Amino acid sequence: MLPVTHVLPLATVRRERSLPSPGTVTARVNEKVQAGDVLAQAEPPARHYLLDLARGLGLPEKEALRHLRRQPGERVDSGDVLAGPVGLARRTLRAPAAGQIINVQDGRILFQAHGEVVSLKAEYAGVVVATDGVQSVTLEATAALVQAVWGNGRQDHGVLRVTGNGPSERLRTDDLDINLRGAVLVAGVCVHTAPLHQATELSCRGLILGGLASDLIPVVRRLPYPVLIVEGFGDVAMNAAAYSLLSTNAGREASLDGRVGGLYNSQRPEVIIPLPATRQVSVPDEIIPPNPGVRVRVVHAPYHGAVGVIREVLHKAVGYPSGILARSARVDLEGIGTTNVPLANLEILQ
Template sequence: MLPDVYHTIALTKIRRIRKFNGESNLAVKVGQKVNATEKIADIFPETKYQTINVKKLLNFNNSQDARRAIEIESGSKIKAGEIIAQTSGIFAKTIKAQQDSEVLLINGSMVLLKQLQSPRSLIAGFESYVSEIMPDYGVILETNGVLVQCAWGNQKSDSGLLIHLEQEADIEITAKMIDVSHRGMVIMGNHCQHSSVFKAAKDFNVRGLIFSSMNPDLIAPALDMEIPIVVVDSFTPVSMNMRAYDLLKSNAKREVSLSAIYDPNHNEKAEIIIPLPAEAMPPQESYQFSEGLIVRVNEGLFQGKAGIIKRIVNNSVTLFNGVRAICAIIQFSDDEQASIPLANLDALE
């Protein structure tokens, strides 16, 4: 079996496709430099229509009464919540528009609406160059630099100067660590336990947050934040894996892009990207489990911890829950060793 790969690389070529997923108006050209929040294209969602049977919904006995209850006109535009039709009396029933729409047709008691949808901006997500435009499909962006792929992100993107808050690798990040000197910066910290960190980041106009781990209760408020937030390793309290920690700490005070777009269904990972003025080769996208491979544990007692495969046990081992699995002996940075099923490991390369 092959592990899921999370790249943690000091210098590599980063090449990403931004797909249109609908009709689009392109806003860039080949060779153009774009920043993390720059718009690549306006994407127009697929047109949706809605048919409303006023007679049926309002329980009229005939179409004539239903037609007289309709309060809109063909060709007009209506707002979400606006009344389309209603009955009279104390206990009047109403039909309201679900969203902004255009009234295409009224035929008897039937109303046909075209839903009005605003275009969605397709964002670059990281500082890069437009290397190729594929009509009706997407745009290819490229850059060279540091790449750290993360376990989770809150679907936002931005960039700023990378700042490392604490001196020790295992200190929890708190709101008191953030002040006005961090305005416009991307903050790197370890475990985040409290939402007060989000409030401090908002109050001082921080551009992004990087955590080693985060309290899972904070997922919902993190998704509501306007700035990108990435979790490098886990949703249990762990220090950042030393490979990512050393790499990010050594690049502190450089411009960093956070592309916190997370979509496991399409193997799209949240990413930390630090552009560097050097040419590099693209990373290897697949690895075999082997001795010396750097891995991270997904679940269980060692969740979020990274280590090196010392040996793969070729015979299946019976686990405490009765399941038999092929395991590897993992050496962690604190000299502790453990036998972990291969299915519970990601590759960090």
């Protein structure tokens, strides 16, 4: 079966949100939530430190104990002074994190650091349809859905805005002004770092691109906002279907999830745009046979990014100029015409 990428103007989107460890779920089944609402919280396991009091102050064990300023059970913040200052150098021993002293013995302090509470947010407006009560919550919404091929691992939400002059245009700093502050941006291609840093200064909540220069990957991974690449790396225009869907929904709230699934997780980076529920719509299909009439997209050169419809799946392997023999489909590509494309170079576009 061919991989399936969803570019849907209207669908029932159902996603499970999970805490990294068990905690407390505050959301209830059938509850309507907004993108910024907290669904659940968990406190990670405490970390412990063994601090050498005598060495830290440069004093004998018994003398060092006299300079202890905090007692067991007393809560402190990161950087608070636990002991000292002493001597001309005013040496001190400070808390390595927020927490408390558990015990003091043999000139050493057993310190327990409290982990920060992890909050699980909805990330998109929807209805809670299921929960296990301790770790996971399933949300459902009627929404537009655009799946990407790569993301930088971040999540956020904001109002969708289109910048630049089309799906193949390169993003420039001149395209970014104060009117885009706090928005989720849709653009064509990015090949320079300057627009990325400009978007950071504008506190943008996300960036959706058709293509990205591969040498910018390390920069994009460090950005504070999610970046989603719809097509791939290089000077690749966003396909017309995705660009049109995103442009049509400019001004609406969009949720960006830039996380990429691992070996046992098929999660795709995606854009979810909640819409008013005017009628019942189905959940997208995850398995679609490559039958005649099915819409597909080419994912490799020479027709990378082209969209078309399968005319027929050829029974015999087809030879190509590279010398490769491959199972292929005859595809009517928009703006190109009818041609043979290896099945390995196709994905189904729903």
